[in-house]
């Protein structure tokens with residue numbers, strides 16, 4: 001009957017063919033969907049939105065850290081996507097990658113436009129928040145009592161969201177795409193249009209930077225170890 | 230055996246190490262450094278935790294208004310539905326001769342404007358109203374636009390008359406929802422243009438032509454523009 005060994009023997013080439021075929025089919029489907037949009041089929045555009053809007057929105061939210069900004073920017077990104085549908089080519093990459101790429105370009109534009117605002121903002125708030133040193137110590141020692149676990153978790157999320165905002169946009173987008181949106185290195189390279197090696201190193205640096213922001217005592221890298229916990 | 234790593238070399242390879250992407254000798258060198266260097270061991274632990282926390286960050290639900298808002302600004306689909314519903318709910322008012330006449334004039338004005346933008350209504354096909362085609366024809370229109378400026382100045386007079394007629398109606402009736410879908414949406418969605426014309430054509434022609442004839446000045450302007 002069906003023994004794993006025989007399945008492997010016969011199944012593998014067939015499976016490879018099948019995945020290749022399904023990849024081609026997906027490509028054709030995506031191009032077809034986009035072509036329908038371009039031909040004025042409103043339902044096709046609606047289908048694309050339903051499929052991708054949530055990811056666009058979450059990318060915008062994690063990048064800006066603000067719900068209102070995420071709403072505005074994801075709407076703007078969707079309009080940009082709609083207007084540029086004619087430039088989508090299925091054989092140059094998936095629709096999802098292309099959409100994230102346009103969204104990401106918008107986010108970077110937005111970041112550059114508002115760089116100065118943020119600079120003056122942070123200068124204004126500097127006296128109140130010397131927040132680097134004021135980071136709550138709870139993060140460094142996990143609260144294990146169950147009734148406080150939820151609170152602790154919420155605190156971690158909040159701090160992590162804030163820490164993401166403090167990364168440079170290059171590191172931030174790379175970490176978001178990898179660790180929050182689960183894209184692989186190849187896909188991220190396609191979205192950001194940089195080599196895979198660059199993607200890897202940005203993700204690595206981003207994670208380390210985040211870890212240091214969340215645990216300020218790591219910064220002084222001296223052998224001040226042991227003690228705590 | 231390869232050379233021992235320093236701290237920055239350890240950092241550089243940390244993600245690869247954690248993801249098991251390093252060659253065995255290099256991975257061994259990483260382990261050796263982590264055993265010897267407390268700071269790097271602590272960093273490794275912290276990066277692991279950070280990765281866990283990142284993975285646990287919840288994905289936000291899409292705000293329910295977002296997709297409808299995008300649709301309204303692209304295909305105009307949602308708005309079209311409510312626009313038709315409003316028309317229907319206006320019922321009796323809409324079919325009064327004066328209102329019908331006003332809408333007839335508005336349809337004509339739209340045709341004039343589309344024509345000015347380079348859209349030929351007689352040969353209008355589904356494809357002409359896609360974003361790409363509209364962009365193309367707008368571009369083509371730009372070149373011709375200036376040369377035609379003088380001619381269409383006369384058309385503006387017609388549009389002005391239409392506005393005046395509509396305003397006269399609005400003084401006595403609740404405002405028809407003509408302003409609801411904006412002009413751009415109507416251009417982009419073929420249904421919006423056709424639907425509008427269809428609803429008008431299905432019930433209006435008789436009273437429209439009757440009324441139009443009763444207004445010689447407007448009628449004259451229309452004829453001169455068609456010639």
Ligand SMILES: [Zn+2]
Nearest residue numbers: 235236266269
């Ligand atoms: Zn070290």
